[in-house]
Amino acid sequence: MNVDMIENVAVELLRRAVIYLPEDVKKALQRAYENEDNAAAKTQLEAILRNIKLAEENEAPVCQDTGLINFYVSVGGKLWDLVEIEEALRRATRRATREVPLRPNAVDIFTEKNTGDNTGRLVPHINWEFTTGDVLEITAFPKGGGSENMCALRMASPGEGLSAVKRFVVDSVLEAGAKPCPPVILGVGIGGGSDIAMKLAKKALLRPLDQPNQNPEAAKLEEELLKAVNMTGIGPMGVGGRSTCLGVKVEYAHRHVASYPVAVAFQCWAARRASARIHPDGSVEYLTR
Amino acid sequence: MAEYRLKTPISEEDIRKLHVGDTIYISGTMVTARDSAHKRALEFFRRGEPLPVNLEGGVVYHCGPLAMKEDDKWRVVAAGPTTSARMEMFEADFIKAYGVRVVVGKGGMGQKTTDAMKEYGAVYAAFTGGAAVLAAQAIKRVVGVEWLDLGVPEALWIFEVEDFGPLTVAIDAHGNNLLEDVRKKALERKARIYEMLGV
Numbered sequence: 001m002n003v004d005m006i007e008n009v010a011v012e013l014l015r016r017a018v019i020y021l022p023e024d025v026k027k028a029l030q031r032a033y034e035n036e037d038n039a040a041a042k043t044q045l046e047a048i049l050r051n052i053k054l055a056e057e058n059e060a061p062v063c064q065d066t067g068l069i070n071f072y073v074s075v076g077g078k079l080w081d082l083v084e085i086e087e088a089l090r091r092a093t094r095r096a097t098r099e100v101p102l103r104p105n106a107v108d109i110f111t112e113k114n115t116g117d118n119t120g121r122l123v124p125h126i127n128w129e130f131t132t133g134d135v136l137e138i139t140a141f142p143k144g145g146g147s148e149n150m151c152a153l154r155m156a157s158p159g160e161g162l163s164a165v166k167r168f169v170v171d172s173v174l175e176a177g178a179k180p181c182p183p184v185i186l187g188v189g190i191g192g193g194s195d196i197a198m199k200l201a202k203k204a205l206l207r208p209l210d211q212p213n214q215n216p217e218a219a220k221l222e223e224e225l226l227k228a229v230n231m232t233g234i235g236p237m238g239v240g241g242r243s244t245c246l247g248v249k250v251e252y253a254h255r256h257v258a259s260y261p262v263a264v265a266f267q268c269w270a271a272r273r274a275s276a277r278i279h280p281d282g283s284v285e286y287l288t289r
Numbered sequence: 290m291a292e293y294r295l296k297t298p299i300s301e302e303d304i305r306k307l308h309v310g311d312t313i314y315i316s317g318t319m320v321t322a323r324d325s326a327h328k329r330a331l332e333f334f335r336r337g338e339p340l341p342v343n344l345e346g347g348v349v350y351h352c353g354p355l356a357m358k359e360d361d362k363w364r365v366v367a368a369g370p371t372t373s374a375r376m377e378m379f380e381a382d383f384i385k386a387y388g389v390r391v392v393v394g395k396g397g398m399g400q401k402t403t404d405a406m407k408e409y410g411a412v413y414a415a416f417t418g419g420a421a422v423l424a425a426q427a428i429k430r431v432v433g434v435e436w437l438d439l440g441v442p443e444a445l446w447i448f449e450v451e452d453f454g455p456l457t458v459a460i461d462a463h464g465n466n467l468l469e470d471v472r473k474k475a476l477e478r479k480a481r482i483y484e485m486l487g488v
Contacts, residue, residue, distance in 0.1 A: 044417050044457070047420045047423055048419070050420075051421065054423055054426060060422045060425065061355060061421065063418075064355040064367035064368050101355065105442075145372075146372045146418060149372070163488040166488045167483065171479075174475055177396070177468065177471075177475070178395070178468050178472075179374060181395065231481070233471065233478065234471060237395060237417055238397060
């Protein structure tokens with residue numbers, strides 16, 4: 001295993017993530033712009049589209065809030081040393097902070113000191129997933145604070161069932177208003193325990209906008225919720241309009257007989273993610289621009 | 290909805306002309322201030338200590354920029370707005386104390402700020418959240434940075450800007466609050482949305 005290579009790939013992923021938005025997100029924003037007839041909403045979306053283009057041209061981060069750094073790592077077989085991967089990702093985060101650059105965003109709870117390099121206790125956060133095979137897949141997911149602050153969890157009663165999910169998603173969007181930088185993407189996690197519901201909601205944000213859930217019932221719920229939240233008319237940046245939300249992504253787990261956790265994760269329009277696959281022979285395949 | 294180009298220092302008369310929904314572009318000086326800077330500035334005011342920068346007729350920007358020091362000179366890489374709601378607890382006193390005419394941010398502000406803006410003649414102008422490179426392009430020069438001990442995002446950054454915008458007037462000096470109106474209308478639609486969902 002070449003640890004330096006993993007570090008280099010992770011730096012590159014952070015760089016790409018904060019500069020280039022994924023194609024599915026760009027397309028959805030373009031469609032939203034074409035679909036608006038509210039003048040203020042159009043002004044906001046036009047600024048967003050211009051900004052995305054300028055970021056690419058200048059190779060500058062699309063938003064100054066380059067987020068709290070998360071990695072999703074899916075690792076197969078026994079070829080990889082997990083502790084070394086974790087250390088490589090921490091080093092990559094430090095380097096990317098200087099080289100890209102990223103805004104330092106990691107603050108100590110008690111001293112209130114910013115570490116200055118985006119690392120700290122449990123930061124960057126690494127979500128591990130183990131698979132068969134021998135491939136290492138890394139996704140860099142820098143998550144901005146404005147949308148993160150709107151994330152919400154409700155422990156509903158099983159008697160309410162999916163109705164509770166629908167009400168809670170609509171209520172959360174109304175509560176959030178303009179704050180999470182709409183048009184947003186919503187991740188909805190249902191079931192598991194409280195922590196699992198939120199983990200699923202966050203993970204749902206990794207799924208491209210043009211990929212509905214494979215379960216037709218979950219896909220139907222996604223579509224229904226998208227229509228519902230766009231009926232609020234909050235619009236881009238809360239100035240009013242049709243495009244409050246670009247997509248709703250549902251993920252679920254089995255629940256305890258007595259519990260019905262529902263989590264809503266907000267993602268701002270600057271939905272940054274970049275992925276790469278590293279093969280055991282050392283070849284690297286970038287899955288996003 | 291009209292479009293205006295304003296130059297700092299901005300007069301009360303120019304501010305009173307603006308209405309919610311108008312688009313404005315700003316040239317001149319803009320000063321960033323987030324939570325900690327607002328808090329410290331108000332402490333200075335209480336102690337009668339002067340701020341390191343004059344804000345009379347000025348523009349305050351809720352922003353924590355991403356900036357790089359190159360050969361001893363600061364360069365702003367990205368500088369979009371941060372969520373203004375966090376400054377709601379300070380802004381009315383801040384406007385009153387320092388004679389600020391335009392507050393730039395995102396996400397909207399509350400009733401206390403709206404009242405203060407009506408009384409003292411100021412507007413809240415929404416800049417597109419996340420449009421950080423667009424903002425950086427309008428920043429021609431870093432004139433100075435104060436209170437760096439608060440950290441790079443929280444410091445007072447003094448920018449020289451040219452046609453900074455487009456900014457949407459979201460709170461005017463006549464007591465109107467665009468984002469709050471949109472939110473109220475959204476809340477009124479809640480029953481209909483529930484009905485559509487069958488819940």
